[in-house]
Amino acid sequence: MADRNVEEGRELLERAQNGDEGAFSELVRIHQSEVFTLALRLLGNYELAADAAQETFIRAWRALPKFRGDAALSTWLHRITVNTSWTLGRRAQRHNAADIDEVAPIGHDTQPSPEAVAENAELQARLRNAVTDLPDAHRAVVVLKDIYGWSHAEVAESLDISVTAAKVRLHRARKRLKESLWREMV
Amino acid sequence: MRAACLPNRLRLSGDPSFSSGHVSECLRCQAEAAKYRTLLRYLMQMRSQLVPAPAGLVEVVGRGLSRVTDVPKKSRVREVAFAATGVVAMAGAVKLWRRRVSV
16 A cells, blocks of 8 residues: 555656646645645744745756656655745745734644643643744744754754754754753643 | 752753663653653654645746746756866867877
8 A cells, every 4th residue: 555655756756847737737726735844833923834835846847857856746845835934934024014013823723642631731832833933943943853853953944054053953942942942841 | 959950850851761770770860851751752753743834835836937937957968067067078189080180
């Protein structure tokens, strides 16, 4: 079953690389939630994240012929999502488009898994809000390193900062998350 | 907090698996390490919590695709590469022929 899915995915990809818009739309359908979730976690704003997801897929369509399959398609899409979100985020900041009151807490629509509910749903929700409240630069590092498991080098390269800067931001972000979580609980 | 706690706490936020002789004996630092471990575990769990994409995203992207006209197809890229190789080979052949003619 898994092999058949992989085979179907490969076939879809090949067709999309040869210009089949229907095949690409199917790939968008498969990866849309993953791309949107990453954009939402990075940007902390539902509208901006929707724009970023849309732009990500358009950029992916343009670059698809050059995709060689060295990494998984989802990994490749993640990288485009990060770049796109970063660009849109900065543009929004410049134009003051992001009204603080409109920033939706991350994960309001999320259905937590039963295990997560059992473990500590309240802490999970609090953590999602705490991640949203982090400054953009710190949030990006935490999302990519601690949620998506990227290496320090990958995070640094993707955000165009040094590895040391990535580590410093991560240190500060984790400290702030820990403080905001446990301070509220006491 | 004892003086020895401070450097350990600074390291804990960067490396929650960090342990030292001090941490193994200091209950405060052990509690701190436990908090960081919990924090990282919850962050990792967020990876699998997908937020549903806005309705209609696929259609919006689909409409956007038809406006993107400058997409080089993979097969077209290959064709261009073949053509370029042909041109280079032809140029080389002409150069060789000219050299022979001049000799």
